Amino acid sequence: MIESPLVPTDTEKAPPRKKSRRSWTFDRISFVLVFLVLPLALFSVFVVWPFVQAFWYSLTDWSGFTADMNFIGVENYQKLFEDDIFMTALRNNVLLALVVPFVTVVLAFALATMITVGGSTYGATRGLKGSSFYRVVSFFPYTIPAIVIGLIWLQMFDPSNGLLNGVLTAVGLDGFDSFPWLGDERTAMPASMFVIIWGFVGFYMVLFVAAIKSVPGELYDAARIDGAGRFRTAFSVTLPLIRDNVQTAYIYLGILALDAFVYMVALNPGGGPENSTLVMPQRLLVTAFEKGQFGLASAMGVVMAVATLVFAALVFTVNRLVGGRPEGVRG
Amino acid sequence: MSIERKTVDRRTLLRGALAAAAVIPLSSTLAACAGSNSDSDDDSSKGGEKSADNPFGMAADSTTDAVIFDGGYGTDYVAFAATIMQKNHKGSTVKVSPTTEISQELQPRFVAGDPPDLIDNSGENSIGFATILDQVEDLSDVLDAENLEGTKIRDTLYEGVEAPGTFDGKLAALNYVMTVYAVWYSSSLFEENGWTPPKTWDEAIALGAEAKKAGKYLFLWGKEAATYYQTLAIASAIKQGGDEVRLALGNLEPNCWSMPAVQAVFEAMGTIVDRGYMKPGGAGTQFTAAQAQWSNNQDALLYPSGSWIENEMKDQTKAGFDMKGFPEMIVDDSSAMPWEALHAAAGEPFQVPSKGKNVPGGKELLRTMLSKEAATNFAKTKLAPTIVKDTVPADGFGSTALVSQTDMLKAAGPNVFTWTFVDLYGTNVDQLVVWNSFLAGKSSVKELTSRLQDITDKVREDDSIKKIPVT
Numbered sequence: 001m002i003e004s005p006l007v008p009t010d011t012e013k014a015p016p017r018k019k020s021r022r023s024w025t026f027d028r029i030s031f032v033l034v035f036l037v038l039p040l041a042l043f044s045v046f047v048v049w050p051f052v053q054a055f056w057y058s059l060t061d062w063s064g065f066t067a068d069m070n071f072i073g074v075e076n077y078q079k080l081f082e083d084d085i086f087m088t089a090l091r092n093n094v095l096l097a098l099v100v101p102f103v104t105v106v107l108a109f110a111l112a113t114m115i116t117v118g119g120s121t122y123g124a125t126r127g128l129k130g131s132s133f134y135r136v137v138s139f140f141p142y143t144i145p146a147i148v149i150g151l152i153w154l155q156m157f158d159p160s161n162g163l164l165n166g167v168l169t170a171v172g173l174d175g176f177d178s179f180p181w182l183g184d185e186r187t188a189m190p191a192s193m194f195v196i197i198w199g200f201v202g203f204y205m206v207l208f209v210a211a212i213k214s215v216p217g218e219l220y221d222a223a224r225i226d227g228a229g230r231f232r233t234a235f236s237v238t239l240p241l242i243r244d245n246v247q248t249a250y251i252y253l254g255i256l257a258l259d260a261f262v263y264m265v266a267l268n269p270g271g272g273p274e275n276s277t278l279v280m281p282q283r284l285l286v287t288a289f290e291k292g293q294f295g296l297a298s299a300m301g302v303v304m305a306v307a308t309l310v311f312a313a314l315v316f317t318v319n320r321l322v323g324g325r326p327e328g329v330r331g
Numbered sequence: 332m333s334i335e336r337k338t339v340d341r342r343t344l345l346r347g348a349l350a351a352a353a354v355i356p357l358s359s360t361l362a363a364c365a366g367s368n369s370d371s372d373d374d375s376s377k378g379g380e381k382s383a384d385n386p387f388g389m390a391a392d393s394t395t396d397a398v399i400f401d402g403g404y405g406t407d408y409v410a411f412a413a414t415i416m417q418k419n420h421k422g423s424t425v426k427v428s429p430t431t432e433i434s435q436e437l438q439p440r441f442v443a444g445d446p447p448d449l450i451d452n453s454g455e456n457s458i459g460f461a462t463i464l465d466q467v468e469d470l471s472d473v474l475d476a477e478n479l480e481g482t483k484i485r486d487t488l489y490e491g492v493e494a495p496g497t498f499d500g501k502l503a504a505l506n507y508v509m510t511v512y513a514v515w516y517s518s519s520l521f522e523e524n525g526w527t528p529p530k531t532w533d534e535a536i537a538l539g540a541e542a543k544k545a546g547k548y549l550f551l552w553g554k555e556a557a558t559y560y561q562t563l564a565i566a567s568a569i570k571q572g573g574d575e576v577r578l579a580l581g582n583l584e585p586n587c588w589s590m591p592a593v594q595a596v597f598e599a600m601g602t603i604v605d606r607g608y609m610k611p612g613g614a615g616t617q618f619t620a621a622q623a624q625w626s627n628n629q630d631a632l633l634y635p636s637g638s639w640i641e642n643e644m645k646d647q648t649k650a651g652f653d654m655k656g657f658p659e660m661i662v663d664d665s666s667a668m669p670w671e672a673l674h675a676a677a678g679e680p681f682q683v684p685s686k687g688k689n690v691p692g693g694k695e696l697l698r699t700m701l702s703k704e705a706a707t708n709f710a711k712t713k714l715a716p717t718i719v720k721d722t723v724p725a726d727g728f729g730s731t732a733l734v735s736q737t738d739m740l741k742a743a744g745p746n747v748f749t750w751t752f753v754d755l756y757g758t759n760v761d762q763l764v765v766w767n768s769f770l771a772g773k774s775s776v777k778e779l780t781s782r783l784q785d786i787t788d789k790v791r792e793d794d795s796i797k798k799i800p801v802t
Contacts, residue, residue: 061795065441065462085761158620159612160630180615183554183771188615269555270763273614273771289434291757292462293795 051305057298064294076299086300089271089278090307093258095189096279097311100196100260101253105246107201111138112208113234117220125220135209138202146199150266153195157181157267180273188272196256196263204249211242240323247319254311258304280304379691384419386476386698387691392422395692398437400453401429403639404508404679404713409451409696412705416696419479425696432456441466446684448693452504453679459757460498460680461797468683470502473694479702487701489740491747492677492718498755498799505697506677508709509716511638511736512562513656513673517649518731520629528657530670532567532599535633535660539608542632549603551610551631553618557766558759561783563635564600566659566674568593569748573667581752581801583791588783594776595662601776604769614767623647626654635659637678641732642714655735658743671742676749677718716740755799756790 058076062069080086115131128134141149156163159178168176181191215238223237239246261281264272271278280300288297381388389395397413399406406429413425428447430436434456440446441463452458474485474493489509496504516528524545529535539549552560569577572592579587587593603609610631613621622640624630626648634640641654648654661670681700683693699705706719714730716723716737727734740747753759765782768774774782790796 063462064438065458066466067442067444154617157615158617159615160610160624161620178610178612180612180771183612183614183616183767185773270760270767273764273767273773275764286757286760289438289456290459290760292459 054298054301057295058302060295062295062298063292064288064297065292069295072295076296077303079296080299080303085275085278086280086283088275089280089283090303092189092275092277093260093279093304093307096193096196096257096260097254097307099193100257101250103193104197104200104204104253105249107197108204108208108249109234109239109246111201111205112212113230113238115205116209116212117233117238118230125217125224135206139206140202141199142203144199146262147266149195149199150263153191153198154182154267157191159183182268182277183273185273185276188268188276192260192263192267192272192277195267196260199263200253200256204253207245207249208242211245212238215241243319247315250315251312254315255308258308258311280307383477385691385695387472387694389420389423389689389691389695391420393424393689393692395423395425395449395689395696396447396687397425397427397449397451397693397696398433398447399427399429399449399451400433400457400679401431402454403642404709404715405429408705408709408712409700411708412696412700415479415702415705416699419699420695423692425692434458441684444686446687448683448687448689449696450682450684451507451679452682457680460503460751460755461799463682463684464498464501464503464797464799466684466686467503468685468690468694470496470505470683470694470697473505473697473701474502476694476698478698479704484698484701487720488718489675489677489720489747490745491675491749495676495678495749495751496680498751504680504682505718506680507700507717508677508679508713509638509675509718509736509740510678511656511673511675511739512566512636513638513658513736513739514563514633514635514660515640515654515656515732516633517626517629518653518655519651520632526632529660532596532660532662536599536602536606536608538632539603539606542608547629548610548631549608550633550635551621551625552613552770553616553621554614554767555763556618556621556636557613557770558753558762559635560600560770561753561762561766562674563659564593564596565750566748567596567661569674569750570659570668570670570672571595571662571666575667577748577750578801580787581750583752583756583787583798585788585791586784587787588780592662594780597776597779599660599662600769601779604772609770609772611771614771619643619647626652638715638732638736639678641730654732656732656739657735658739668746668748671739671744672746672748673739673743674749675740675743675747750801752801756796758786758790761786 057069059071059073060069061072061075111134115127115135117125117127119126119128119131144152155161159165159180162181164181165176165179168179181187219237219241220233223233228236259281260279264277264279264282268277271282281304284297284300284304287293287300379385379388379390379393395413395416397409399409406427410427413427416425417423431454433450433452433454437446437450437458441458446466452460474483474488476484478484478487492506492509493502496502496506514528521527524541526538526541529538535549542549550560565580568590569592572590576587576590576592578584579590580593610621610624616624622634622636622644625634626644629649638656641648658671658673661668681697683690683697687693701717701719703719703722706717707722709715709717710722710733711728714728714733716733723733723737725734727737753762762783765774765779765786769776769779791798
């Protein structure tokens, strides 16, 4: 906040330097009201409060359709951890959180490097020929809504009329005739992961491209003079300099993977073969609205929130351990 | 690109304290939000005079609020009845609101004690019956009332239509549309090839061999609809084993899936799967796409489904398909019920919440819908019979499937049965997984049985789920 000595006040009898920073002028009060109290109140009512409320419901046996509820302590949580289907869903979410961010970030980073600094080693540091074309094309999937992506790939994976099996059988792989990609326990999860990754690589590539562009070109020139090849440049120059972006991307993707609701509902509304693609929010919705167990569903929501926080904490810790700047130090 | 980040310092701590200070006083006021409600059901008590034209005593110039599931049947048939009702009761208004998410939309209204006066609790997002059983009216008085033509409504309905809506002896829901569950086929295709609809599972297996010769399959399925085969199996087992089977399954008895009649049907289905009479890939096919492979490509001969199938596949049915249905197969001649016995249940459950502002209005709208004019209009526009008898003419408004439904109902006579435990306890989601694996040939009859039994046992042993005994 900038102190404004230009505004004269009545109390200004003492030397200006000693002016109390806590004098409650109209200016200051209105500022505090508009920029602190109001947003804080909105935040409390619409963000903090629902969290508190959901946590409270998770300790009750509320059905969701009456006003009555009884406090039952942690019984819902006990039930959850004994429920094999919910545990399957939790495991699937964890699997997604392990695979999807990693693969997406690696692919996006590789592509971003190719587009920005992976080009000819003669002359100025630059990307591959036609890189702007690749950049635009690979961003396309991100402009399509998630549900549409899901529905498009649902058609692609169709066992009888899908493009994928059409191509595979056309090149002579008859074993894929009517192969249910989304209906086979072995392939349903990888196929669903592929769809999510397909949708996000372009966006994170563009994010990394922007980050790499802000790295001074002289660093690359210097690395090249020292004899660093493309791989060495990517891992020793680019990656450390855009570490923060990678961390952010990782956390965003992790949060997405711990949800993944839209993709999974579009691809396999029922949770997939042997529940192999069932994710927690799907189970939550069924429990709340179909089975009328809002208390139990709230407990699932709390578990999801905790899982997400743990994931973010893990990413921060790993980043710190592998040599990220300590918290609070400016870059 | 580097944003200052700090660990928790004095300022953050203060900010946190401030936030907490703001939340605590708020929480006491908001705690009252969901937990309590003002009992506003006193409105419903002040009705008008009861008379022959107004058997439920709806107040004059009142408004009736109806929330209707906007699914395969749309909502215009309720609006049609609403128009008649507004004509009969000058000054009253009926508001018909369509929704596809009954549960999500009405949940807050139920909690607040302000539900609508009539709901069509149907579709994928319907509210579980057990959940709101205590909060809806017993609709027996609607059946005891006279329709607009002056006949007692109960006498105008098909047999057994109250069963699916009766829980614990209370008619909590009146299902409006008559749904006949059967095995559907193209009568023109069957005539061309000289095939006849199978009456027993052995005949079905023989037909499967015929189909194979013609380069087709006997059955096919889609992943969201794998439990249609469960419906087929249960119906077939009940016909074979009688009421004993129906009661055991409905009351979630131990080892109910191992009963001889159920096992015989499962074994027959297992044979069909093993011999490759089931089109592969169903576990990865969307159910409407799968159904189109039956109704348009004719890849398979038979499809078990409810009578909504004709309407659902209207745009994707081959010209000259001439869809017809036949009752589920039985195991052999020793069956407890004849082959003609029919799994038919009224669908589209209409319910009147007790806390609605205008309970008599909700019932009056239902009464209007059950009268000749509105019911005939439904059959004509939706090509499906309502629970009201004799609304379909001999030509079935040009639909072979509609004619075959009425024929099947007539042939079945009193042998009409249904069950509710799958919907009641919401187990379909879990059973889908089991059936998808079985139909894909990935699990044996033994595994199918034990996994279905596990699902049943889990519900039975969960004390927090209210059980409703079946008789």
